Amino acid sequence: MTFTLTQLIIILIIVCITIAIILSLSVFWLLYVTEFSYFGRQITKFLYNLFSGVYQFKWKQKAYDAETEEKLFLKPLRKACENKQNLKVIDLACGTGRLSILLAKQTWFNGIIQCYDFSDGMLNIFKTEKAKLKPEEQSKIIIYKMNLLDWPNDQLIDQDYDLVILTEAGEFLPNFINLTEKIGKCLKSKALFLLTKPPDHLAYLYPNRKQNTLDLTALLKEQGFSEINIFPWSNRYEVVQAWK
Ligand SMILES: C[S@@+](CC[C@H](N)C(=O)[O-])C[C@H]1O[C@@H](n2cnc3c(N)ncnc32)[C@H](O)[C@@H]1O
Incomplete structure (x- = not known):
């Protein structure tokens, strides 16, 4: 089979466009979708350190308004903390501390929140925001710099925590499955694991991390969670309330 020059040019253009599309999609998946989390911790950490200064701009979106916050976050948090004193809470991949700060500000919350993240940039902003709280609220938050692949560094006591x-962040953690097992063990009976997941039409972008509803529900049930409710939230996330 022979091609004319015009046909060859058209084939060449199609090949170039296809390669460009594949490359763009790969970069989009690597950088935006998975934040390089399939290629070691260093690049993910670097990205969070780099962009920590602009991270909180996203909170201007409707998904973070007071009404949504109350319905999807404060309501289950209140239920998990109701009529309890000296609560023990863990905030994993806490970032700049959005939910820990929210919880610490609540008069009905009486306890300690242990917050873990590996990005200095995110934690520095968290520390600045924490410093703006009242002293009694500040004392509810303890911040640790740690890679969650090494978490916990001490032996976790079984059935010791009231809320995780x-x-x-779950979809960016290579050890998400193993982490969920540890969380299941360290939570008390009737305690809450409050997490987010990508909606199912995006979950396939995170292979081996059990982010779709069926896989995640099965994983949580294996770890002793009996009531699992999943609510739509933003374009990128759903909120999962898993009660032990
Ligand atoms: C999108 S932010 C979420 C922050 C916070 N949980 C929130 O809801 O605003 C993801 C966070 O996960 C942290 N992270 C990602 N991989 C981590 C790892 N292996 N160990 C510790 N933190 C990690 C990042 O540093 C970042 O602060």
Whole structure:
């Protein structure tokens, strides 16, 4: 088969466009969708350190308004903390501390929140925001710099915690499954694991991290969670309330 020059040019253009599309989609998946989390911790950490200064701009979106915050976050948090004193809470991949700060400000919350993240940039902003709180609110928050692949560094006591939070981060954690097992063990009976997941039409972009509803529900049930409710939230996330 022979091609004319025009046909060859058209084929060449189609090949170039296809390669450009594949490359763009790969970069989009690597950088925006998975934040390089399939290629070691260093690049993800670098990205969060780099962009920590603009991270809180996203809170201007409707998904973060007071009404949504009350319905999807404060309501289950209040239920998990109701009539309890000296609560023990863990906020994993806490970032700049959005939910820990919100919780610490609540008069009905009486306890300690242990917050973990590996990005200095995110934690520095968290520390600045924490410093703006009243002293009695500040004393409810303890911040640790730690890679969650190494978490916990001490032996976790079984059935010791009242609440674990893991928002907007589970899909970036290579050890998400293993982490969920540890969370299941360390939570008390009737305690809450409050997390987020990508909606199912995006969950396939995170292979081996059990982010779709069926896989995540099965994983949570295996770890002793009996009531699992999933609510739509933003374009990128759903909120999962898993009660032990
Ligand atoms: C999108 S932010 C979410 C922050 C916070 N949970 C929130 O809801 O605003 C994701 C956070 O996960 C942290 N992170 C990602 N991989 C981590 C790892 N392996 N160990 C510790 N933190 C990690 C990042 O540093 C970042 O602060």
